[in-house]
Amino acid sequence: MKNRKQFVVLNSLVLMLAAGSVLAGCSKSPAEPASSAAATQGAAATDAATNKVEPFNVSVYIGDAGFQQPAPDNKIYKLMKDKLGVTFQFDFLAGDSNQKAGVMIAGGDYPDIMTANTKFTDAGAYIPLEDLIEKNAPNLKKHYEAVWNQMKDPKDGHIYILPNYGVYTGELHATYYSGPAFWIQKAVLKEAGYPKIKTLDEYFALIKNYKEKHPEIDGKPTIGFDILNYDWRNWGLLNPPQHLMGHPNDGGVVVENNVASIFADKDPAKQYYKKLNEINNQGLLDKESFVQNFDQYMAKISSGSVLGMFDQHWSFQAAEDALTTQDKNDRTYVGLPLMFNASDKDYYRDLPPLNLNNGFGISVNAKDPVRILKMLDALMSEEWQKTLTWGIQGEDYQVNDKGMFSRTEQQRKNATDATWKLSNTAEAFYKFAPKWEGSFPDGNATAPNDQPDEYYAGQKAIDKELLDAYGYKTYIDFFSKPPANPVYYPAWSITLEDGSPAKIANTKLNELGTKYLPKAILSTPDQFDNVWNEYTGQIKKVDVKAYEDRINEQIQWRIKNWSTK
Amino acid sequence: MAETLTTKRANETLATDRAKRRWSWALIRNQWQLIMMSVPLLIYIVVFAYVPVWGWLTAFQDYRPAKKFADQTWVGFKHFKFLFSDDHFLQVLRNTVGMSLINLVLGFVTSIVLALLLNEVKNMLFKRTVQTISYLPHFLSWVIAAGIVATSLSINDGIVNIVLMKLHIIDEPIVWLSEGKYFWGIVGASNVWKEIGWNTIIYLAAMASVDPSLYEAAEMDGANRYRKMLHITLPGIKPTFVILLIISIGHILDAGFEVQYLLGNGLVVDWSETIDIFVLKYGIAQGNYSLATAGGMFKTIVSVTLLLFANWVSKRLGEERLL
Numbered sequence: 072m073k074n075r076k077q078f079v080v081l082n083s084l085v086l087m088l089a090a091g092s093v094l095a096g097c098s099k100s101p102a103e104p105a106s107s108a109a110a111t112q113g114a115a116a117t118d119a120a121t122n123k124v125e126p127f128n129v130s131v132y133i134g135d136a137g138f139q140q141p142a143p144d145n146k147i148y149k150l151m152k153d154k155l156g157v158t159f160q161f162d163f164l165a166g167d168s169n170q171k172a173g174v175m176i177a178g179g180d181y182p183d184i185m186t187a188n189t190k191f192t193d194a195g196a197y198i199p200l201e202d203l204i205e206k207n208a209p210n211l212k213k214h215y216e217a218v219w220n221q222m223k224d225p226k227d228g229h230i231y232i233l234p235n236y237g238v239y240t241g242e243l244h245a246t247y248y249s250g251p252a253f254w255i256q257k258a259v260l261k262e263a264g265y266p267k268i269k270t271l272d273e274y275f276a277l278i279k280n281y282k283e284k285h286p287e288i289d290g291k292p293t294i295g296f297d298i299l300n301y302d303w304r305n306w307g308l309l310n311p312p313q314h315l316m317g318h319p320n321d322g323g324v325v326v327e328n329n330v331a332s333i334f335a336d337k338d339p340a341k342q343y344y345k346k347l348n349e350i351n352n353q354g355l356l357d358k359e360s361f362v363q364n365f366d367q368y369m370a371k372i373s374s375g376s377v378l379g380m381f382d383q384h385w386s387f388q389a390a391e392d393a394l395t396t397q398d399k400n401d402r403t404y405v406g407l408p409l410m411f412n413a414s415d416k417d418y419y420r421d422l423p424p425l426n427l428n429n430g431f432g433i434s435v436n437a438k439d440p441v442r443i444l445k446m447l448d449a450l451m452s453e454e455w456q457k458t459l460t461w462g463i464q465g466e467d468y469q470v471n472d473k474g475m476f477s478r479t480e481q482q483r484k485n486a487t488d489a490t491w492k493l494s495n496t497a498e499a500f501y502k503f504a505p506k507w508e509g510s511f512p513d514g515n516a517t518a519p520n521d522q523p524d525e526y527y528a529g530q531k532a533i534d535k536e537l538l539d540a541y542g543y544k545t546y547i548d549f550f551s552k553p554p555a556n557p558v559y560y561p562a563w564s565i566t567l568e569d570g571s572p573a574k575i576a577n578t579k580l581n582e583l584g585t586k587y588l589p590k591a592i593l594s595t596p597d598q599f600d601n602v603w604n605e606y607t608g609q610i611k612k613v614d615v616k617a618y619e620d621r622i623n624e625q626i627q628w629r630i631k632n633w634s635t636k
Numbered sequence: 637m638a639e640t641l642t643t644k645r646a647n648e649t650l651a652t653d654r655a656k657r658r659w660s661w662a663l664i665r666n667q668w669q670l671i672m673m674s675v676p677l678l679i680y681i682v683v684f685a686y687v688p689v690w691g692w693l694t695a696f697q698d699y700r701p702a703k704k705f706a707d708q709t710w711v712g713f714k715h716f717k718f719l720f721s722d723d724h725f726l727q728v729l730r731n732t733v734g735m736s737l738i739n740l741v742l743g744f745v746t747s748i749v750l751a752l753l754l755n756e757v758k759n760m761l762f763k764r765t766v767q768t769i770s771y772l773p774h775f776l777s778w779v780i781a782a783g784i785v786a787t788s789l790s791i792n793d794g795i796v797n798i799v800l801m802k803l804h805i806i807d808e809p810i811v812w813l814s815e816g817k818y819f820w821g822i823v824g825a826s827n828v829w830k831e832i833g834w835n836t837i838i839y840l841a842a843m844a845s846v847d848p849s850l851y852e853a854a855e856m857d858g859a860n861r862y863r864k865m866l867h868i869t870l871p872g873i874k875p876t877f878v879i880l881l882i883i884s885i886g887h888i889l890d891a892g893f894e895v896q897y898l899l900g901n902g903l904v905v906d907w908s909e910t911i912d913i914f915v916l917k918y919g920i921a922q923g924n925y926s927l928a929t930a931g932g933m934f935k936t937i938v939s940v941t942l943l944l945f946a947n948w949v950s951k952r953l954g955e956e957r958l959l
Contacts, residue, residue, distance in 0.1 A: 167921075169920075169921045170916060170920060170921055173920035173921060173923065174920070176701050176923070177701070177920070177925065179701075190923055193923060194700075194701045194702055194923070195701070195702035291792075292792070300901075300902060301901075358791055358811050359790065359791060359792070359811060359814075361814065361901055361902055361903050362786075362811060362813040362814050362901045362903065364786075367786075569922055569923030569924065570698075570922055570923055570924045574922060575918075575922065578917070578918070578921075578922065582902075582905075582917075585901075585902035585905070586902045586903070586905050586906075588902075589814075589901075589902050589903050590903065593814070593903075
C-alpha cells in the first residue's frame with residue numbers, strides 16, 4: 072500500500088512538471104510573431120507620415136551554400152542601414168537546396184525575399200512584380216526594359232524574379248572566365264614549357280607526366296584529375312561530353328537546329344567516359360572522386376594537390392581564392408577548352424544569357440513589398456552600384472585625375488580575402504541582387520576585375536609569364552569568341568514542372584548517371600563495355616521522350632515569345 | 637531501477653484492477669486532481685499526434701500546396717500504386733529492413749554485453765570513465781558523426797585504413813564508402829559507436845535493481861561470477877529487455893535517414909537508400925507531397941502492426957507487455 076502511494080505521488084510530480092513545460096511552451100510561441108508584426112507595422116506607418124529613414128528589417132533566404140553570415144559591423148550593410156534604413160537578416164542554405172525549399176513550402180514559412188527556385192514559383196510563394204515595378208521602381212524598370220518579356224513566367228505571364236545577371240550597360244569588358252572548362256594548374260603548364268593543349272589525350276598526357284615527376288605536392292599525394300559529383304553539383308561528371316562535341320552548356324541536352332536531344336547515352340559520351348576509365352586505371356583519377364562531398368573537394372583543391380578537373384570556375388572560385396591567400400599562385404588554374412578533335416572550334420565560352428532562374432523574388436509573406444522594392448530600386452543608382460562593387464572611395468579604391476578607378480596592391484589583396492570580405496563587402500546580398508554589368512557612364516567597369524588596367528596590374532608574376540608565353544592578354548583568350556546566342560539559349564534554364572513526367576525522367580537520368588558512370592569509370596578496362604551497356608539499357612527504360620518533348624516545346628515557345636523584342 | 641519496478645508494479649495493479657473497476661463518477665471525483673493534471677498531456681498528444689493524421693488525406697490527392705483543400709484533385713490509390721510498382725521500392729525496403737535488423741541485433745547485443753561488463757567492474761572511477769566516454773558520441777548530431785565516420789574511413793590519413801595497414805590486415809587503403817557490400821556494416825558499426833554508451837544506461841539501472849540477496853544466496857550455493865551473470869543478472873533485466881525489444885520492433889522501418897543520406901553516394905546507392913531517402917527524393921524533392929505522405933502512411937501502418945504483433949507474441953509467451 073505504501074508503495075502504491077509513493078507511485079501516485081511520483082507520477083503526479085512527473086505530470087505536473089510535464090504540464091508546466093507544455094504550458095510554458097504554449098504561452099510563449101504565439102506571442103512572439105504577434106508583437107514583431109505589430110512593431111513592423113508601426114514602423115511602416117511612421118515612415119509614411121514623416122518621410123524619414125525609418126529602420127526596417129528584411130529577412131533574406133539565400134538558396135546557395137557558399138556563404139557565411141556577414142560580420143555584425145560590416146561597413147556596407149551599415150551604410151545601407153544609415154541611408155536606406157534596411158537591415159538584412161540572412162538565412163543561408165545549409166544542405167540540399169531542393170529539400171530545404173520543400174520544407175519551407177510545406178510549412179508556408181517564407182522570409183521577405185528569397186533567391187529564385189522554381190519550386191517556390193510553382194508553390195505560389197512569390198508575388199507578381201510587374202505592376203509594382205511600373206509604379207514604384209523606375210530604375211529597375213529602365214534596367215530590365217530590354218528583357219522584360221523574357222522575365223515573364225512562361226505559365227502565367229507574371230514577373231516573379233529580378234534576374235541578377237545578364238543585363239548589360241555600356242561596354243562589356245570580360246577579363247574573367249567563370250564558365251566550364253578543363254582546368255589545369257599553372258605549374259603544370261609552366262613545367263611543360265607552355266604547350267598548346269587542345270585535346271583530351273594531350274591534357275591527360277600532360278597530367279600524367281607531371282604526376283610521375285612530382286608524386287607529392289607540399290607533402291600530400293598528387294591527385295591527377297578530380298571529379299565532383301555531389302548533390303546538384305554534378306556537372307563535373309555529366310556535362311563534359313557536350314563541350315567536347317563542340318556544343319555550349321545546354322544542361323542535359325545538346326541542341327542542333329533548334330531540336331534538343333539527350334547525349335548521356337550517345338557515342339561521344341561513351342568515348343569520354345572510356346577515357347576516364349583509362350586514366351583511372353593509370354592511377355590519375357582521384358580514388359575518392361565519387362564518394363567525396365563538396366567540402367572535401369574544395370579542401371583538396373585548396374591544398375594545391377589537384378592538378379586538373381572539369382568544373383565551372385565560379386563553383387571552385389573559393390578554393391582558388393584560398394590558394395591565392397596562401398601565396399600558392401602557381402597552383403591556381405587555367406581553363407582549357409578541350410575538344411575531341413583538335414581541328415573543331417570550341418564553344419565553351421558563351422555570351423552570358425539572362426540568368427532566369429536566379430536572383431531575388433519577394434515572397435507572399437513580405438509585409439511591405441513596396442518598401443522592399445523601393446529599397447532595391449534605390450540600390451540601382453550609379454552611386455550605390457559603385458559602392459557595392461568597388462567599395463568606398465579612398466578606402467577600397469582610388470580615383471585618378473582622369474576619373475579612372477584603381478586599387479592598390481593591398482586593396483586588391485583584401486578583395487580576395489574571405490574574412491576581410493565578411494566585414495567590408497555586401498557580397499552575399501549583391502551577388503543575387505539586380506545589378507549593372509558592363510561599364511558606368513564615366514567609363515569605369517562595373518566590377519573592379521573587369522577594369523582592364525586593374526586586371527593587368529593585378530596579375531601575379533606567374534600569370535604575366537604565362538600570358539606572355541601564349542601571347543594572350545587575359546585568360547579568357549584561351550577560348551574562342553562565342554557566336555551570338557540562339558534565342559532560346561540556354562536550354563538548361565528551362566523549367567521542368569514539379570511532378571511532371573519530364574521532371575521524373577530528368578531525376579532518373581541524373582540518378583542513373585550518378586550511379587552507373589562512376590561504376591563504369593572505376594571498372595577494369597575489359598568490364599567497361601558491360602557496365603556501359605547496362606547504363607544505356609537503363610536509360611532506355613526512362614521516359615526520355617517526355618523530357619526531350621518538354622525541352623523542345625519550351626525552345627519553340629521561347630523562339631515564339633522572345634524573338635520579337 | 638525505479639523505472640522497471642514501478643512499471644512492473646503499475647502493470648500488475650492495472651491488470652488486477654482492470655477486472656474489478658469500472659469507470660464511475662465516484663472514481664472520477666476521487667481522482668480529479670490526477671485527471672486535471674493529465675489534461676495538458678492529452679491535449680499535447682491530440683494536437684501533435686492525432687490532428688496531423690488529417691493530413692493523410694493528401695496521400696489520396698494530387699496535392700498542390702497553393703490550392704485550397706476543396707480544389708485538390710482526388711486520385712485514389714495512385715501514389716500507393718506508384719510506390720509498390722516501382723522495382724526500386726523493393727530494394728529500398730530491403731535496405732531499410734536489413735540495416736534496421738543489423739542495428740537492432742548489434743545494438744542490443746553490444747549494449748547488454750557492455751552493461752554486463754560494467755556491472756562487474758568494482759572500480760567506480762574506471763566504470764564512470766568508461767561510461768562517460770562511451771556515451772559522449774550520443775550527443776553529437778549525425779551530421780557531425782557522419783563527418784567523423786567519413787574522415788576515419790578516408791584513404792587520406794583515415795584512421796581505419798592506417799590501423800588495418802599497420803596490422804597488415806590489408807595491403808593498401810580501401811575506399812570503404814565506394815563498395816555497396818560494406819555499407820550496411822559501416823552503418824551498423826557507426827550506430828554501435830554512437831549509441832552503445834547511451835543504451836547501456838537503462839540496463840545498468842535494471843541491473844542495479846536486482847535484489848542483492850539473490851546474489852548472496854547464489855554465492856552460498858557456490859555459483860561463480862559467470863553463473864551469477866547467467867542466472868541472476870540476465871533474468872533480472874529480462875523485463876526491461878522485452879519491453880525495449882517490443883518498442884524497437886515497432887521502429888523496424890526507421891533504419892535511420894541521416895546516416896545513410898550523409899554517407900551514401902552514387903556507387904553504393906543500391907545498398908544505402910532507405911524508405912525515408914526514397915520518399916525525400918521522389919516525394920518532397922519533386923514537390924510531390926502526396927507520394928511522401930503515402931510513404932509515411934505505409935511506414936506507420938507497418939510499424940503499428942508489427943508493434944501489436946510483437947506485443948501479442950510476448951503476451952502469449954507469458955512475458956512483459958507494452959500495452
